[in-house]
Amino acid sequence: xxxxxxxxxxxxQITAGAAxxxxxxSLSPAALAQATYQxxxxxxxxxxxxxxxxxxxxxxxxxxxATAVGVDRMIDEMLAGQEDPPETLIEGLxxxxxxxxxxxxxxxxxxxxxxxxxxxxxRGDFFQLLKGLTVDxxxxxxxxxxxxxxxxxxxxxxxxxxxTHEEHR
Amino acid sequence: MPAETFDVxxxxxGAAGGTLAGELTRRGARVALxxxxxxxxxxxxxxxxxxYDQTQxxxxxxxxxxxxxxPVSYEGDAISVSRGRVIGGRTTHWNAVALRFSEDDFRExxxxxxxxxxxxxxxxxxPYYDQAxxxxxxxxxxxxxxxLPDGRFIKPLSLRCSETILSxxxxxxxxxxxxxxKALATEAxxxxxxxxxxxxxxxGCGVSAIFNTAEHVIPRARRTGRLTLRSGWMVRELRTGxxxxxxxxxxxxxxxxxxxxxxADVFAVCGGNIExxxxxxxSRSPRFPNGLANNNDIVGRYLHGHxxxxxxxxxxxxxGTKPGNQDGALDHAYIPRTETAKGADYAGGYGIQxxxxxxxxxxxxRFVPGFGRDFKKQVRDLQPAHTSALAFGKVVAHxxxxxxxxxxxxxxxxxxxxxxxxxxxxxxxxxxxAMLDGCHKLYDAAGVAFxxxxxxxxxxxxxxxxxxxxxxxxxxxxxxxxxxTREIKNLFVVDGSSFTTFxxxxxxxxxxxxxxxxxxxxxxxxxxxxx
Numbered sequence: 077x078x079x080x081x082x083x084x085x086x087x088x089q090i091t092a093g094a095a096x097x098x099x100x101x102s103l104s105p106a107a108l109a110q111a112t113y114q115x116x117x118x119x120x121x122x123x124x125x126x127x128x129x130x131x132x133x134x135x136x137x138x139x140x141x142a143t144a145v146g147v148d149r150m151i152d153e154m155l156a157g158q159e160d161p162p163e164t165l166i167e168g169l170x171x172x173x174x175x176x177x178x179x180x181x182x183x184x185x186x187x188x189x190x191x192x193x194x195x196x197x198x199r200g201d202f203f204q205l206l207k208g209l210t211v212d213x214x215x216x217x218x219x220x221x222x223x224x225x226x227x228x229x230x231x232x233x234x235x236x237x238x239x240t241h242e243e244h245r
Numbered sequence: 246m247p248a249e250t251f252d253v254x255x256x257x258x259g260a261a262g263g264t265l266a267g268e269l270t271r272r273g274a275r276v277a278l279x280x281x282x283x284x285x286x287x288x289x290x291x292x293x294x295x296x297y298d299q300t301q302x303x304x305x306x307x308x309x310x311x312x313x314x315x316p317v318s319y320e321g322d323a324i325s326v327s328r329g330r331v332i333g334g335r336t337t338h339w340n341a342v343a344l345r346f347s348e349d350d351f352r353e354x355x356x357x358x359x360x361x362x363x364x365x366x367x368x369x370x371x372p373y374y375d376q377a378x379x380x381x382x383x384x385x386x387x388x389x390x391x392x393l394p395d396g397r398f399i400k401p402l403s404l405r406c407s408e409t410i411l412s413x414x415x416x417x418x419x420x421x422x423x424x425x426x427k428a429l430a431t432e433a434x435x436x437x438x439x440x441x442x443x444x445x446x447x448x449g450c451g452v453s454a455i456f457n458t459a460e461h462v463i464p465r466a467r468r469t470g471r472l473t474l475r476s477g478w479m480v481r482e483l484r485t486g487x488x489x490x491x492x493x494x495x496x497x498x499x500x501x502x503x504x505x506x507x508x509a510d511v512f513a514v515c516g517g518n519i520e521x522x523x524x525x526x527x528s529r530s531p532r533f534p535n536g537l538a539n540n541n542d543i544v545g546r547y548l549h550g551h552x553x554x555x556x557x558x559x560x561x562x563x564x565g566t567k568p569g570n571q572d573g574a575l576d577h578a579y580i581p582r583t584e585t586a587k588g589a590d591y592a593g594g595y596g597i598q599x600x601x602x603x604x605x606x607x608x609x610x611r612f613v614p615g616f617g618r619d620f621k622k623q624v625r626d627l628q629p630a631h632t633s634a635l636a637f638g639k640v641v642a643h644x645x646x647x648x649x650x651x652x653x654x655x656x657x658x659x660x661x662x663x664x665x666x667x668x669x670x671x672x673x674x675x676x677x678x679a680m681l682d683g684c685h686k687l688y689d690a691a692g693v694a695f696x697x698x699x700x701x702x703x704x705x706x707x708x709x710x711x712x713x714x715x716x717x718x719x720x721x722x723x724x725x726x727x728x729x730t731r732e733i734k735n736l737f738v739v740d741g742s743s744f745t746t747f748x749x750x751x752x753x754x755x756x757x758x759x760x761x762x763x764x765x766x767x768x769x770x771x772x773x774x775x776x
Binding site: 132133134135137186189193204207208211212215216217218221224225226227228229230231232233234235236237238239241243244245 | 293295296297402403404405406408409410412413439441442443444445562567568569570571572573574577604605606607610611615616617618620621622624625628
């Protein structure tokens with residue numbers, strides 16, 4: 077009946093809004109920054125595409141993936157701070173967008189990226205650049221460096237123990 | 246009241262100038278030390294800041310010439326040169342490798358039929374190598390190698406698992422891995438803080454465990470009461486009037502452009518290879534229209550340094566092991582030059598530094614093929630197995646490779662830009678191929694999962710030398726065996742620009758040894774009334 081439906085719709089909307097606000101409020105400052113980030117160097121479309129690409133390069137596994145730790149945001153901030161952002165990157169994003177990337181599903185996207193990774197032309201250059209940036213930024217985060225790679229350094233030791241493994245001699 | 250006339254005016258406070266000023270003041274001389282840069286406080290370095298810690302950005306103080314205000318003009322093959330702008334010069338941010346040249350390294354012509362012999366021998370320099378190692382506090386082991394003479398060493402660095410594996414592999418191919426020799430306090434009790442193995446050496450040692458003239462020489466020189474340090478000042482030109490004698494240095498303050506004249510009995514130029522040549526070229530007079538002590542047109546020529554090649558990889562035996570803290574003091578191991586094969590198409594050789602790249606910034610992950618879940622897992626498994634081999638090769642001293650004054654362009658201070666003209670010679674290219682081949686053979690013998698050869702060749706690893714060389718022949722050299730210019734008796738040039746030729750070994754220990762020797766000779770000549 078119309079009145080009940082209207083009331084139900086209103087109740088659903090209020091609940092959804094509250095949940096959304098509660099969801100945002102429950103995020104850490106870093107995650108909030110990530111969720112509300114407005115790209116400065118890239119267009120919205122390019123930034124969204126960048127996010128998809130870096131998440132294919134370094135996806136979530138037992139540890140979070142690239143966008144979860146802000147790799148797309150870091151790359152955009154880096155580009156915003158450069159006098160001459162690399163044309164290879166911008167043109168590459170254009171090419172990927174033009175290939176209808178948004179409309180193909182996961183398996184097709186991976187296949188496209190594989191082609192790029194093997195290509196000897198500008199597509200290959202774009203892929204190498206993008207992969208390098210993704211790797212640099214991902215493994216510079218706490219998740220990438222500490223959780224994923226198990227880095228235990230950057231501290232102070234009174235002695236540096238050498239190798240004690242007989243099998244290495 | 247007339248301004249003081251100093252005994253010696255030393256220009257530049259790095260490995261050469263800092264050491265020279267320290268030795269001269271110790272021996273009773275009143276020294277004016279002119280340094281373009283200021284003091285860089287190690288406690289402000291914050292090298293231990295995490296790359297992801299956004300609340301505490303790391304500010305790396307500018308300690309080299311700014312590329313916008315003081316550019317260098319280049320022509321020829323892609324290389325780069327470096328100029329310090331800080332008290333301590335490049336000793337404020339170097340990797341500390343300290344190697345003696347061998348007997349044969351001073352005799353390239355006699356032994357290999359290339360280039361020229363130095364006007365000094367290893368035997369003559371050996372006592373000064375002893376003093377240099379004591380001053381710099383050098384760790385290492387005695388290995389009894391003709392190609393790399395032993396010295397006065399403290400406790401060596403321990404070899405990591407990767408270096409132990411590479412040591413085993415090296416024996417299969419006629420190479421040898423030894424603990425690296427570095428001007429690094431690996432233990433307490435040597436008048437400086439010991440290393441704490443944080444791996445941040447190249448960012449500048451935050452505790453000054455690495456030899457740094459700003460921390461380990463200049464304070465002591467100041468305490469003699471005989472050192473006048475003018476930091477933030479550069480020398481525009483050295484003035485002779487119309488004599489074959491330097492009367493004064495015209496200096497200017499970099500910030501204010503204020504000018505002053507420094508008078509001294511003796512002048513010692515230690516600005517580093519490029520700056521020392523530039524200063525002589527830029528100081529002209531009717532008697533020296535082509536630059537000081539340069540009537541033979543040799544100042545600026547014979548620019549050379551090291552050619553570098555690099556391979557990185559992942560050792561099979563360490564893939565998938567538990568990472569552990571690998572940082573240490575960067576490269577703990579070194580492969581000295583091996584005997585050049587008979588019939589090889591190059592003279593000289595190369596040495597290899599193992600694991601100089603550090604572990605906190607794993608950018609090498611980009612070399613692992615692929616992407617996605619499998620790639621990510623592979624990077625994790627490979628991380629503990631990472632190793633790098635950075636090879637340094639001899640570059641021939643060739644007269645056409647040179648620094649000159651740019652004919653039109655000047656920097657922010659009105660000084661003509663240094664114009665670098667450099668082309669690799671056939672010996673250098675053959676050397677580069679051989680060194681990469683050697684690195685690959687080493688990795689083949691050790692067993693690597695993946696490897697990547699970095700783009701190259703690189704030049705000069707900040708080891709540029711030769712532009713105001715000493716020599717036996719007055720037609721092809723500027724300095725005599727005492728680092729004294731032949732044409733101007735009270736002008737000495739004491740830094741890496743004085744090298745006649747240059748082997749594969751890092752230059753700093755030899756620069757410090759030459760500076761100690763030059764100080765002794767300057768004082769001896771002064772006492773005799775020869776200056």
